[in-house]
Amino acid sequence: MALIPPRVSRRARSRVRRDAWRTALPILVVGCLVLSVVVVAGGSAVRRDVGCGLCHRGHVAANRDSAHQGLRCAECHASPGAAGIVADGLRSIRWLSVSPFREARPGFAPERACRECHSFALTSTVTTYVRVRHADFAEERCARCHAGTGHRVDAERRWYAGPLMEDCTGCHRVSGTNVDACYVCHPPGLTRQRPEDERATVFTASHGAGWQRAHGMGDMSGCTTCHVPADCAKCHGIPLPHQQGWQRVHGDGLTEPVRERCSACHDPQWCTDCHGVEMPHGDGFLPAHGGLAEGLEDVCYRCHVEASCAQCHYSAEHNQTPGVDYHFGAGDPQ
Structure with missing residues (x-):
């Protein structure tokens, strides 16, 4: 037989609520006071530029070299009036809780x-x-x-x-x-x-x-104000910007005259930075390339596929030679 809990009188329930409020009210008051102090202190700190440089070191340094070097951060970024102190104080709480974990951005x-x-x-x-x-x-x-x-x-x-x-x-x-x-x-x-x-x-x-050496390195929208793509081709001799897929085919047309066009914008180091080896391949590369390629297959495969090897190395010539395998990564001849 289930027990029926005794009914709590209305007076008892009222007394429980009253006791709960008596316990919670001091906590709420203290919490509000602490929050108010933190908000006002944060808003005041924003107006005095206290701590801006902790997160905005680069922005503070850049400001020293600008036309606004004599101004405090707050003169441009703080919210106006007493309400602004509260608003900036609330923001400072968010900044302190989130900003240490992400890159600081310029303020509004x-x-x-x-x-x-x-x-x-x-x-x-x-x-x-x-x-x-x-x-x-x-x-x-x-x-x-x-x-x-x-x-x-x-x-x-x-x-x-x-x-x-x-x-x-x-x-x-x-x-x-x-x-x-x-x-x-x-x-x-x-x-x-x-x-x-x-x-x-x-x-x-x-x-x-x-400008001849630098004009292709920035935002091209300034060029297109006065120039059309055909103007680029008059000097460069090729379509610019490079057409889609040019990386896979640009080596096929690099005869000496075309190579001179490339060198108008690119020095040899550009080739090496992408290819990982001297480009074009130097004298003596052909007889030595097998040893050079060992361990650098990924560099070779930037331009070549495995079928490229077969154009010169016929597998029938060597596939019966004991201990010799000319595929990349298969090991040294025994």
């Missing part, structure tokens, strides 16, 4: 921060390097064109304070044949010309120094 900079110092930009026409009226871009984020003004954007991208031509032409297509179109943005009498230093690219209207 609101438009408000930019316009506190650059309010004149929306009412004037800039004539430094290029002519542009910022009022035409009032709805765009400043960082759309000036993302690198305080920090290097990333290791693969250039460091820039203002947009270069390929940034503009990503949205604004211009005529590559109508020279008058150039003067819309590049009129005579600009305040300054963009400096030719490591932060500039070779894709200027007049091409920078050494």
